[in-house]
Amino acid sequence: MTTPRVRFAPSPTGYLHVGGARTALFNWLHARQTGGTFILRMEDTDAARNTKESRETIFRGLRWLGLAPDEGPEEGGDLGPYSQSERGEIYAAAVADLRARGVVYPCFCTRERLAELRARQEAAKERYGYDRCCLGLDADEVTRKIDAGEAHTLRLRVPEGETVIDDLVRGEVKVAHADVEDIILVRADGAPVYNFVVVIDDHHMGVSCVLRGEDHLTNTFKQVILFKALGFDVPLYGHLPLILGPKGQGKLSKRKHPEAALEHYIDRGFHPEAVVNWLALIGWSLDDKTTILSRDELVQHFSLGRISKSGARLDLDKLEHLSGHYIREMDPAALADALVPFLAKAGHIAEDPNSQQRATVEHLAAAYRERLVAFSDVVAEAVWAFQPVTDYEGKASKNLVEKPTIPALLRDYADALPDPLPDPEAHEAHARAFVEERGMGFGQLVHPLRAAWTGRPGGPPLFDCAAILGRKEAHARLLQAATWSEENLPES
Template identity: 45%
Template sequence: MTRNDDIRVRYAPSPTGKQHIGGARTALFNWAYARRHGGKFLLRIEDTDEGRSTREYETAILEGLAWLGLDWDEGPDIGGPHGPYRQSERYARYTEMAQLLEAKGAAYRCFCTTERLDQLREAQEKNKEKPAYDGKCRDLQPAERATRLAAGEPAVLRFKVPAGATSFTDLIRGEVVFQNKEVDDWVMVRADGTPIYNFAVVCDDVDMRITHVLRGEEHLTNTPKQILLYQALGLAFPTFGHLPLMLGTDGKKLSKRTGDTALQDYRDKGYPKKAIVNFLCLQGWALDGKTEVFGIDELVRNFDPTQVSKAGAVFDLDKFRWLAGEYLRKEPLEELFEHCAPYLVASGRVGREELVTRRAWLLQALALEKDRLHIYSELPERLTWAFAEDRAVVYSEAALINVRKQTDWKGTLSAYLEWLRPKLSDRVAKDALRDATKAWVAERKLKMPALFQPLRCALTGEAGGPDLFDSIELIGAERALVRLETALVRMA
């Protein structure tokens, strides 16, 4: 592992909503980069949109990242040498920087009203011109500017984009060049004195000594604006790396239209966290091209931003579900039970106190279904048969079809029931019963399905499921007998 104490990266979420799954990947990659090189990973809250930012979202975002297994060296909750780490607490600093830039002539006051700007944009769109600020206030005479300011006329601060071109070497994309004339004289500070994103970001990245900026590709066009600002300040800009977007099945930026977009959504659905981390790693990055299942430690040992894919990655729920199953099945039973328990309660099939009083039974049930689970929330549904009313087991169509395939299934089942009844009363052990049953079938020169299909349907109503003797053991001899007896008249 190479060590570079100077590396400082950050993840800067905006607390205007739940943690986006794509942002979680950005955070993960930044974190891994810092950890791999012994650098620092920091968190900064970008809450300059006061109308939409809330402290609740901020707390939830931090909690979500921590849950994933990330930790940070500096942040709003723990502070650090370059704080505060909440933009809303850094306004004095932005004002200072704004004044500096204005004094340098790198920025200017603009008195244009929202109405004029709207009209301008409308006209430009009508004439099929690119919508951009026309520079009306760019060369205002100092005297006029001072007069209007003194009169209290509202004014924003715009960045004065110089002529020329701006280029940088993106860690992922290589050389990227923008002609400055394509860059608008963008607003840095609102009329009310609060900073705009592109301005605040640069101030903070400068103050926080950020060396590498790994962020989503949607920020690519912000980069020249930010670089120009560093240059106006006479500072070197950090290394940028723009991660490929995470796409929905429609090929567009992941949105609620095509699926869940929040980290919390997947957490709520019961995806194992290690599976989430692993899956996120696979979106745009590969360990070695062959290994699909690997942990966060492998990411840290191997993550290299220059190896990240350039093309967007479609979020493949099928693969995610498969990966979830891989991790779920690796969990020790007790641990898995803790993870599934909330869903059992939520389903209404198990009372909160039963989690304790019937723990042994529930654990046994979980053990039976474990192989069929992918995510925690699937357990209640999978256990429908075990919770069923014994006289009203619901027979699925698939199970019934399997039953009808067997000639004289009713005769077989009723004969088997008579044979079975005393053995259940005598509490014959599960394994012995299984062996004896197979012998019973063989003696009658029947195929196994001739008995097992009707038996399965009668006992569980389903076409698939755990071993039948394990199932009988779970629900108990008495309940099993009731199910078999009623099946003789109900199953058809």
């Protein structure tokens, strides 16, 4: 048996949908695991809706996820071209074949008639679908109409019987042909339609296994009928459960949910490996307890047989947990590298940071490693490291006015601030000695200090914050906070 050939076939009409990303991942995993081939094919048949940006977004998304195609528009391959817009000749030949086989018939019905038909069916609560009006035309009339140049589409003539597919995830699924309408394969302008080109391409590209969303299930029936009508081998199919919106209510859609776009996750700065791990777990599981799986482990353990059948809501909490987990596992230097673009974009540092900025970022990376869920979070969490404190948030302000002695305490500490500033550990020892001399609790010092230095109620170990600021800034902020405290102390 030859190795599987699978494909991901998005249409470049918007951004890369997470469901699409998940489909791409499953296909990629299956290919990597079996030594098969992962093909990327652009389904850009609809010239009016395709955009170049969208195409780029798809490439970028796949790259970000680390899902490199073996064959595709950018990487080439022997069975290309890999964009449908460039496969006109192949389709033209296929149309000729279709006609020669007599599996298709011309339909002269206008869009208006079709719309009326549909409206009538809807009103009468009948089954929707083409009424085969043009199938009854006699041969002479057909030639006459065609000679007269009457516009017509080409419809597949669905034979009697039923189609059964042995779905890789759902088992046997069947439909009676009476429930499948004669679909249009070629538009009146001669352009082929999706359900037609998919079949041609899957056949010519040697696709042996199609993994795609369950929303394609009804298309699959039509496509299988076409495969057979053309005398082609039918590939294996596996229909993945749909991804539902976070609150249920229908499949995740681009319109309703911003979370539908992969870009959303890229921009937020989730760890890409976490996103891969998370995506893998939407509709698939290894066993009853494993949730953390590296890319390599996924390749090793992934199996089509363990794909679940029911739709899954998008669990954003789980992604945050996973991303936090993966970030915690990074070493500070790697985390710093990941943080740089986000900090630069916020204007906190240069895109190509100087050595001092680099040192600060590395220090922040170490300090915030346990506190980040996504890379971009550092921008807001650590503003204090890049900008002066302008206000004291929530509990931080309370910590500055709790006792009338606080301004004096802050000034004393400013005076006692060692020069140069020692490393955080030694600085803490110094602070502990400071409070001991005064017979006060450590917490009484530490809370106002944190407020002074960061303006926030929480954050990394305090003396790391001081080190990140540097002595001069740390000193200045103590005095600033002392003044603020004086001005805001309750009357009494």
